[in-house]
Amino acid sequence: MLTSRRRGVKTRLRQNVQSEGGTALAARDTSPRTPELSGRKKRGVSIADVARLAGVSSQTVSRVSTGHPRVIASTRERVLAAMEELGYRPNNAARALRLGEFRTIGVVLFTLSTTGNSRTVEAIADHAAAEGYAITLIPVASPTQDDVLGAFTRLEELAVDGVIVIMEVHLLDAATVTLPPGVQVVVVDSDAGDRYAVVDSDQFDGAGQAVRHLLDLGHRTVWHVAGPTGSFAAERRANAWRTTLQEAGRRVPAVERGDWSAESGYLAGVRLAERARCTAVFAANDQMALGVLRAFHEHGRAVPGDVSVVGFDDIPDAGCFYPPLTTVRQDFAEVGRRCVERLLRQIRREAVEPGMALVPTRLVVRHSTARPR
Amino acid sequence: MLTSRRRGVKTRLRQNVQSEGGTALAARDTSPRTPELSGRKKRGVSIADVARLAGVSSQTVSRVSTGHPRVIASTRERVLAAMEELGYRPNNAARALRLGEFRTIGVVLFTLSTTGNSRTVEAIADHAAAEGYAITLIPVASPTQDDVLGAFTRLEELAVDGVIVIMEVHLLDAATVTLPPGVQVVVVDSDAGDRYAVVDSDQFDGAGQAVRHLLDLGHRTVWHVAGPTGSFAAERRANAWRTTLQEAGRRVPAVERGDWSAESGYLAGVRLAERARCTAVFAANDQMALGVLRAFHEHGRAVPGDVSVVGFDDIPDAGCFYPPLTTVRQDFAEVGRRCVERLLRQIRREAVEPGMALVPTRLVVRHSTARPR
DNA sequence: ATAGGCGATGTTCACGTGAACATGGTGTGG
DNA sequence: CCACACCATGTTCACGTGAACATCGCCTAT
Incomplete structure (x- = not known):
């Protein structure tokens, strides 16, 4: 919501039609090319100029400009008219200084x-x-x-x-x-x-959902393609993966580590594709999941037939991966x-x-996960 | 390159260790929680304070701060020392106003x-x-x-x-x-x-390269999944596609139109997958190409065996699509x-x-394109 | 009717900076 | 030895704004 004190001016200035001070930016404008170049770097119109034209003190102009309530309607109109005529814009530097x-x-x-x-x-x-x-x-x-x-x-x-x-x-x-x-x-x-x-997404819970989803489908355990060391997001997702497996009493396989890029996911995927026992992979983000998918395709391991894959983030493209990716949605907005x-x-x-505000995450199930054969 | 006049101060301020004025932001710091909250919104240290401490006029401080050459070394040192001691930072609002x-x-x-x-x-x-x-x-x-x-x-x-x-x-x-x-x-x-x-990428040339690449491989003609109407980038890519086909004397198929999203590319791809004669597709961006790939996979049409696909942008993931996408690289940097x-x-x-500066684009050939069978 | 109050507007000033101009001291060439 | 130049530094001021305080006139309560 706009600070109401400013709204007054704003609304008015928006009605600005063709003020002298500014440079027109309209297609129908037939002025010479690159019109903005003609604008001299002259001093802008100041509050004092407006005051002079409107026949009031500069303080009254300031009051109008800041939306101060103690200005009579007729005066306000006069000031606004003067502002438009001169193409006045408040100087932000002066305002900030003050x-x-x-x-x-x-x-x-x-x-x-x-x-x-x-x-x-x-x-x-x-x-x-x-x-x-x-x-x-x-x-x-x-x-x-x-x-x-x-x-x-x-x-x-x-x-x-x-x-x-x-x-x-x-x-x-x-x-x-x-x-x-x-x-x-x-x-x-x-x-x-x-x-x-x-402020952060609830990485831990999201990763936990991903792993539990795979376990619930019947997978013995879940492999993990982690993000780079030194990233808290990566560490938290890896921790959640490990904790969830341990709580379910499952074996915790060795971590494959990537750097968030699809390429690094591919390399990790190639290593995983060689392990026959790997039937479920949780990648720490969707990009790496994309690389994992490519690796499995190239090694003839069907997704989700042979291997299930889950990502993290739910990037807009994830629904159009092949197959559409099951992933954890983060609410970045x-x-x-x-x-x-x-x-x-x-x-x-x-x-x-103080402390941490967690934004919930949510598993989005698509077609990259299924029961193991 | 930094304006050299500023560099002097900058370099010095960087050596700032623990100045009174600021709030420490260090792990080893054992000060109370959320230390920045303790900082009063008091007036900052001004040029005058530094001048007083250094025993010079404020103008001399200003000269040091702007890197003016006419300041003797010993004076400069004294001023810099005072700056550090007080934790002085130039006030940008005042500077901008001036x-x-x-x-x-x-x-x-x-x-x-x-x-x-x-x-x-x-x-x-x-x-x-x-x-x-x-x-x-x-x-x-x-x-x-x-x-x-x-x-x-x-x-x-x-x-x-x-x-x-x-x-x-x-x-x-x-x-x-x-x-x-x-x-x-x-x-x-x-x-x-x-x-x-x-300033823009050379959309026209890039799209032309993409289409010529497909024709050179032996495809009769090339289908196009265009971006939304009203986008100049989309229009220019579509124009280049059409022009290139016409110059080569090929039939110009009806345009499929998307909105840049993978999903829209998928929908266009589904329509294209139903046309048996379609052996080559140029998608106006990589996201839509991703959707097209998915559509062809789902329809059992092999890429690049049955159909070749080219994208546009060369997003970082393109190399890990399945198959890795041939695309046109834009140099956004x-x-x-x-x-x-x-x-x-x-x-x-x-x-x-005046006028337009074009940044060259370049075709990156990967594995989504091949000779038609 | 009159004091008091309040609302509309005006006057003054400081925010922090750096350009322009002023000052004073030192060195050099005639 | 003097005049002038030049350099380091100081003094003054305006940049545009809005808060604080001042003023003025009108309305209301008694």
Whole structure:
């Protein structure tokens, strides 16, 4: 929901038709090519210009602009008319300087190339926008300490009120990083629950569901293609797999380990395909499951006839794998939403609940799993 | 490359160990839980505080902070020491207000959920960071005019020096949007080359390569699973497909149309699988190709034995499809890089080349294509 | 009728920074 | 030995905004 104080102006500005100050961005526009280039980098229209034209004080303009209630309707109209005529836009830098807050959230991450990250970021951006906050992306080139440190150093100079960190916080452990005073932190995909607010999918429960599903179908035990060491998500999924097998009194096979990529899943799958006794595989994500499927196909082992495969994430393509993949759905949108909610609460100094917020996961059964022959 | 004027401070601040002002973010830290919450939202350390401690004027501090050359070494040392002691960070809002620029680029897009978008954004973020610019994400909820307009309205209030628009600009055509004066625009994935600077992959050439590859293998003609109408990328790929077939004097079959999703590719694939004469399919992206593969498998038509399939994008998983997908690689990183480069040139009022910059695409031959029987 | 209050608007000022201009000291060339 | 140049540093100020406080006029309660 938009902060109501801003909505007044916004709604008006939206009706903006062709103001002098701006550059038109319309197809029917017949102005010269690349019209935006003609715009001089002149000083923008300030509150004072509007005040002069409207014949009021600049403070009254400010009141209109912030949606302050104590402005009489006729005055407000006059000011809004002046704003439109001049093409006035509030200067965010000045506003931020005055208010001491930036209405901006920084998002620190390694990559947008994983489904989980990009969808989480998308949800974060959507919800932040709805709350009137902008999102600044702070990419970390690689998961090395140097680069992480660099990102946080950059962060220090950035204009953000809070940060959402989407990565393994233990990468920061060896480093000492200072955050600007007052900057709040929420962490995703990590077990730093004792030090930071953490939001994450319920990895453990999801992985447990996957394994139990396979056992319930009648498989003796379940092999596991794990994610890389050092990833909490991978560790938690592997733990759940192991625990679930142990609780059911089953043998725990050796772990195959990948790096989340389909290619690494394929390599693991090739190794598994050679074990005749392997009838059920739980891959720690859908990409690796895809690689596993390919490996079994190439080795003539039918899925789900000979071997059952379960993934994790439920990426949009999973339903079109061959065969359609049984997998654990993560609600990334909800994770993003809760991150923003929690961070904003911290920024506003409202009641702060430390610890970890878990978003439920859910097994989606498709056609890659069946009873063993 | 970082603007060298900033690098001086940056390098120093990085050595920051445990400054008073900030909140420690270290594992070994034994301070109370969620330490960042203890930080009062007090006014930060300003240039004046540093000046006082160092016994110099605030202007000298500013000179050190901006890397001005006219500061004697001993003074510089003293100032840097004071900065570290106080945990000083430049206030970006004040800096932006003073300089009239924000060192920020806005990125307008609908979704991060497509491989192309998320990888392009990632590249944009990386290169912008390297140039000392931050990235602000401006999500557009849906490709409706209302939402697009809303995003641009929000943009008006945002603190950005330039904008990269990743979407079909024709969505803006019916609307009249005003951009803040001086804000520059670069567009991806659109044919607005006459109005804006445009950067895009060479869709036409890539699709041509795909079709020629299939014809060269000996296929009579090639079916096409196109992207949604209204997408320039989809249109351009379809055009290239048609043109290439016509130039080779081949029959042009009816187009199957999808919406980029694997599911839609599957539905198109089911229809194609029923046509016995269909021996070669060019899908407009890899997701739809995945769906096509599944459809052919389910219909007992071997790939590449009975039917050859080519995709577009070369998503990381394509090499692990079953069979590994022959596809057209897009260099999203390069697209992102060029966007930033071009936009920064415009922002800096350097030589401006209007029109479209095309990034080459390249066919990657894997195992989903073969000679027809 | 009048005091008191309150609502609408105006005036002042500080937020933190860095450009422009000012100052003062040192070195060098005539 | 003086004049001038040049360099390190200081002083002043404006950038655009909105909070705090001030003012003014009208309405209401007594």
